[in-house]
Amino acid sequence: MHVLILGGTTEARRLAELLHGTPGLRATSSLAGRVASPRLPPGEVRVGGFGGPGGLAQWLREHAVDALIDATHPFAGTISFHAAQAAAAVHVPLLALRRPGWVPVEGDRWHEAGSLEAAARLLPGLGRRIFLTTGRTGLAAFADLTDPWFLVRSVDAPEPPHPPRMQTLLDRGPFTLDGERELLRGHRIDVVVTKDSGGAATAPKLTAAREAGVPVIVVRRPPVPEGVPVVPEPEEAARWLHERLDLHTFRLPD
Incomplete structure (x- = not known):
């Protein structure tokens, strides 16, 4: 099984760490390439854009991707909508991994x-x-x-x-x-x-x-594309993959 992680965030790296070494699973992390010296996740890594939703859809087909996880920055809005269009075009399940937003407390201005x-x-x-x-x-x-x-x-x-x-x-x-x-x-x-x-x-x-x-x-952060399920933690994204791809050998660490 092959999963593509659209990454560049702490959560994306954590998810790649959780999945790395899982028997029967190949995980590829994709980085936009906007940071000169990014912190690389474990596993396969590609750097650079896809050329829009059509290019991403073609990449998903050519590399036989079984699931797509959008773990990009909450403000990387364009790639999130491209991911939704590409996943729909090639019928690949898509999940958005988004850390929760900040909430004001007493004393905040x-x-x-x-x-x-x-x-x-x-x-x-x-x-x-x-x-x-x-x-x-x-x-x-x-x-x-x-x-x-x-x-x-x-x-x-x-x-x-x-x-x-x-x-x-x-x-x-x-x-x-x-x-x-x-x-x-x-x-x-x-x-x-x-x-x-x-x-x-x-x-x-x-x-x-x-x-x-x-x-x-x-x-305020832009919205996640309509209809895309959202989870706040990498562990939940890993469980989603486990259920979608039926990874019987996958276990989260204690």
Whole structure:
């Protein structure tokens, strides 16, 4: 049996680890190739796009894929819809693995935005020193804001267009609460902008912002394609595979 994991996330790597070495199962992880030095999962790995839903459908056929798991980042919306179209075209079962989104708690000063552009429109009324943690590929939405100063954190260096007053911090999570507290203090941050990525690796910034009374603009994640089942944990995705592919030899670790 062959399963294709559309990956690049912590959850995708964990799923590949759970499946690696299972008798009768071949797992291939596909990475988009946008990060220069990604953390590779165990097993077979391919890097690069498929050329749209048609290209993905062709790949599924040529490599005799029996199940497809979309474990991409919650904001990688395009590939999720391509996966749904390709899976339907070749009649391959599809599952979405999505970590749960963040939930505000007492003391949070959250402002929700439907897009990066909407987040940029909210900024002038909230602050002037911005901690921007939305990744390097969405900076064009903030490029016209000439007054605020931005601290941009990303894994790889961003390319133009981007805000004119900007400092780049190259770093990769997980991040600590003490480190996020010091970052907000040291750079005198008065607004945080983030995508609702969910998970624990980058959540400490939300706690640090709450403690400091700093407002946070949270960009809502795009929806999963209609009709695609969703699970929040890699273990549940592994159980789904076990049931769909009838892997009698597959066992989750204790």
